[in-house]
Amino acid sequence: MNLTWANLRSSAAPWIVLPAVFYISLYLGDITYSVPSHYGVESGETAAFAMAVIAPAAAAATAWEAGRYRLIGPVRSTSTRSPLVRFLRAAAPALLLYLVLAVAALVLARHATGVWPGGAGWFAVAHLVVLPLGWAVIGWFVGGAVPRSVAAPVVAIGCWGWLAMPHAMSNPSLRHLGGFIDGGSSVTDIRDAAVYLVPWGVVAGLAAAAWLMTGANRRGLKSTLAAAVAAATLTAGCLAVTDWGYRVPTHPRVVAMSCTGQDPRVCVPPEYQPYAEQLRKEAGEPLNRLKAAGVPAPQELRISSPETPPRAGTWPLQWSLPALDGPSGQDQYKTDLAEAAVAGTAANAGVRDCRQPGSVAAAWATLVIGADARSVQQAVSPADWSALQQIRRLPAEEQAEWFERKAASQEHCVEVAP
Amino acid sequence: MIAYAMTVRRWWVVAPTLALIVFVCLAVGASEVPVPSLVGGMTGARLDYFAPILAVIAVMYCMDRRLPEPERTAVVPVRRLDRAAIAITSAFALGSGALIGMDIARNLVLLVSLALLVRRVANEATAAATGMALLVASLVAGRAYQPGGSTTHTWWALPLYSAGSVTAWLATLCLFALALFVSCGDSGFSGPRRS
Incomplete structure (x- = not known):
């Protein structure tokens, strides 16, 4: 010593x-x-x-x-x-x-x-x-x-x-x-x-x-x-x-999810449990708007791994914790729900979604939910934006059909360098 | 004396080290390495900014190679030998500034001076680490932004001053003179302490 x-x-x-x-x-x-x-x-x-x-x-x-x-x-x-x-x-x-x-x-x-x-x-x-x-x-x-x-x-x-x-x-x-x-x-x-x-x-x-x-x-x-x-x-x-x-x-990850609520049920990993109720409440109106536009509502919103294919009626949600320098704003959750809608609709059609954000279908869903149109316009290319404007003038059923087709087609997926 | 300088101190390693510094600066000097910054985020720092540390390592290696007892009782002025060697090293470094940039050469002299001063109270590794710490601290906390958005530096971040800044040259010269004046003897932890 x-x-x-x-x-x-x-x-x-x-x-x-x-x-x-x-x-x-x-x-x-x-x-x-x-x-x-x-x-x-x-x-x-x-x-x-x-x-x-x-x-x-x-x-x-x-x-x-x-x-x-x-x-x-x-x-x-x-x-x-x-x-x-x-x-x-x-x-x-x-x-x-x-x-x-x-x-x-x-x-x-x-x-x-x-x-x-x-x-x-x-x-x-x-x-x-x-x-x-x-x-x-x-x-x-x-x-x-x-x-x-x-x-x-x-x-x-x-x-x-x-x-x-x-x-x-x-x-x-x-x-x-x-x-x-x-x-x-x-x-x-x-x-x-x-x-x-x-x-x-x-x-x-x-x-x-x-x-x-x-x-x-x-x-x-x-x-x-x-x-x-x-x-x-x-x-x-x-x-x-x-x-x-x-x-x-x-x-x-294999872990018991913590689920809350009904229609939609929100299932999150145990670390996000304090946020689950807030997620469920804030999802109410966007999902109603999507339902009114012809996109069937999900039974469950689930934060799960991209490698696990979602069950029918479940929308996989990609959500992250608030940033250190303050909350990221309401529009972020609306975008997350729109992406979940694309992935869930693709799953309902039997297609495995590539879970890449930024598709035209997701932009349409974001507009339906009611996000700021200017920010959506900035996020998509001018060609996509003009195509989107034309789609928005169609009758509601045709818009819903277009959305299902786009989600299932997986056109927005790019080959990611491994 | 010359034999002592070449065999015991091995001051000749300074020449290949300076050549290596010039080579590193010219070959990969523009590559950037990530350094965290206090103003937020990871910023980049060029490799040639860090190249002077090699010279500090070489000088500290030479200063570490000594025979303490013969040197303390010698009639021949060994400290003068070391001072002359360091002065010649600095002269060559400033000469190489024509190839690698006068700000890198000035930083080299600055870091060697700082290392000699720290070596007086601690050991050679701490001296080299202090030089490295000054370089890193200048990058981490010494970079500031002017209202127009261009980068500048705080007053204490001497390594970041431009090659033409008179203030930085004066400060380096003062530090160099101080280092030559007070150090070049035993390092802080070597041998029995004189109480």
């Missing part, structure tokens, strides 16, 4: 805490768009975003500690303690820094989402723990071989570059290997486990390569082996993520 306290006092790691926490708070504040969602998975994933700051900081601190550890000379190789125990004792300040930053990230995420991580959010917290640990190990090996004043900045810059730079490149696979994950889980879809496991495997392979590269006999066989291990790791990682494209794979 005395040794660790003396080690901590003479270490440089505590200097990094305040700037790193400040930077983490900026990062996390930047990705918080809505009011606190009380969603455990989002809390965990928000905390995991801080990994982009914690991993370079932990790697640099560990590299510096490894450089200081080299100063004890032959005691390194003649110690009776195992290498793991020696690593833990020598790198204690760096590991403590990393623990403090991880706790700070969790607290900031709790502040942003209103709840501690839960459910699949724990996987994200594990990611927050494992990935910087892997980079700390890489920093340890590099710091043991390269002069410390070069090793610490090089490892920090290299780690940050590997995490952040691939997101700006056109290659879709490289960004999934680093571990800085773009795109979070929503209330209806959760990230697959592979999204976390692939970066863990890659960082483990890179740590093994660093261990081989910086071992006692650095020349010849070990260097070649290290290069081979690194190449194999990257190749295996790229092969594992070839079919992911630019987005991470998700699967629909």
Whole structure:
């Protein structure tokens, strides 16, 4: 204990805490768009975003500690303690820094989402723990071989570059290997486990390569082996993520929905339960107007995953929490209901809707519901707007038939780059 | 003295480092990296803005390579050697400003001076990290907007000043003189403390 306290006092790691926490708070504040969602998975994933700051900081601190550890000379190789125990004792300040930053990230995420991580959010917290640990190990090996004043900045810059730079490149696979994950889980879809496991495997392979590269006999066989291990790791990682494209794979969330009301019933995930009654009330008049225009009313409005096909009589609703800087206005919900009408009508006709917003049919439904005509005009192309005006002059039954045809035709769907 | 500078300090690494900085600035300097900003949102920062850190790493590496006891008891003025080496490094950096831009060269001298001052009270890694922190803090909190919408900077964000600004050059020169004057000895945490 005395040794660790003396080690901590003479270490440089505590200097990094305040700037790193400040930077983490900026990062996390930047990705918080809505009011606190009380969603455990989002809390965990928000905390995991801080990994982009914690991993370079932990790697640099560990590299510096490894450089200081080299100063004890032959005691390194003649110690009776195992290498793991020696690593833990020598790198204690760096590991403590990393623990403090991880706790700070969790607290900031709790502040942003209103709840501690839960459910699949724990996987994200594990990611927050494992990935910087892997980079700390890489920093340890590099710091043991390269002069410390070069090793610490090089490892920090290299780690940050590997995490952040691939997101700006056109290659879709490289960004999934680093571990800085773009795109979070929503209330209806959760990230697959592979999204976390692939970066863990890659960082483990890179740590093994660093261990081989910086071992006692650095020349010849070990260097070649290290290069081979690194190449194999990257190749295996790229092969594992070839079919992911630019987005991470998700699967629909299995959770008991909280439903309220009758005609229409509104079913929402449990996190949105405080808003369910308000959604039901505000849907009343728009649905009546749609019914008067000839679009049959739904029995249920359901916030569900785009991958689950809706049942007949159910309209899938795409709704998001109010933004941080104030409510988004009534028209947003009207647009959401119009899109739900298109998807529900397509489902009634037996067609699987592509759930892409911005179709002419949705614009028609938005006008029927009574949204501001100017904002709808700005949202569609001039050709579509003039076509819409002509449709609006037709008799009501023909308009309803046109709407059903358009919704089922799925013309508005574009081929999204995978 | 020269042998000491080349073998113990390895001051010759400054030359390839400056060459690397010029290469990085010319090759990928225009690429942008995302940086969060206090005025809201993620903004971009050019890579060549961060290139001077490489020079700080090289200078700190050289300053870290020392034999404390012989140097403290030497008759030969070792500190003068270090000061001369840093002055020559800065001269070469300003010379390379013709290729990479005088604002990048000025930032290089500024960051080296700041690193030397911080190294006096702490260690080399903290010194390099402080330079990086100044660059990042200037981007995060030092960018302001004029009423017309164009970007400008707050008064303290020295790295963001343009290449022709006399104020920034004067401030850099003062900091450089201060760094040469008070530092170039042992770093803050090395060796037994003189109480």
